[in-house]
Amino acid sequence: MRIDASSGKSAFSVYGYFAKWQKDGIFAQLNGLLRELVREQEGRSTEPSACVIDAQSVKTSTSVPVTSQGMDNAKNIVGRKRSIVTDSLGLLLAVLVTAASVQDSNAGTRLLDQVAADHPTIRKTWVDGGNRKSLVEHAAALGIDMEISTLTPGTRGFTPISKRLAVERTYGWLMLNRGLARDYEALPARSEAMIHLAMTDLMARRLTGEATISWRNPTSPDQIRIPG
DSSP, X not given: OEEOTTTOOEEOOHHHHHHHHHHTTHHHHHHHHHHHHHHHHTTOOSSOSEEEEEEEEEEBOTTSOGGGOEEETTTTEXXXXXXXXXXXXXXXXXXXXXXXXSXXXXXXXXXXXXXXXXXXXXXXXXXXXXXXXXXXHHHHHTTOEEEEEOOOTTOOSOOOOGGGHHHHHHHHHHTTSGGGSSBOOSSHHHHHHHHHHXXXXXXXXXXXXXXXXXXXXXXXXXXXXXXX
């Protein structure tokens, strides 16, 4: 919080408003409202019937407390893990930021509980092969059929799995935001808010037909346009 020199009264800084709105759930609400509009624009029902769950480990800034970080042994990354749930269009339904050492199944359990409460229409979900049988059983208890999508044995190189392509593309969209290239936030909840903000910007541009500016080359005439 900063002090207004002219009046002597306290005033919120930009980050102060960001922190307050995050705590009040404003960014999550904006994300939900815009998601419904995008789904309507695409000729879909406002509420999805299926979703995809995936996780991404990212490195952290020096400002991030060590206590909120961890080691992802599979990817050899020290930092945090972003676990998200998207609909079939790749639009965000839920996000959870944890230490990178947290197992995908543990994060998935918490996300499934949230999705089941917020989106009772969902009856199907896809996850990758890193998840455990216990997560499948937990999904079944919530009335959600979970399918584990894996690559065909012997497959080499990058081979996208069709059922999980939506969520992989969402991570690609998120990484167009310089502030998400790594995790800079001291609190995991603030990191989640940054992801909500990125998706809000993306959906607003999609609704208005504007191009998405990439921080990698902001002056390029060929800005990335979100497919309709």
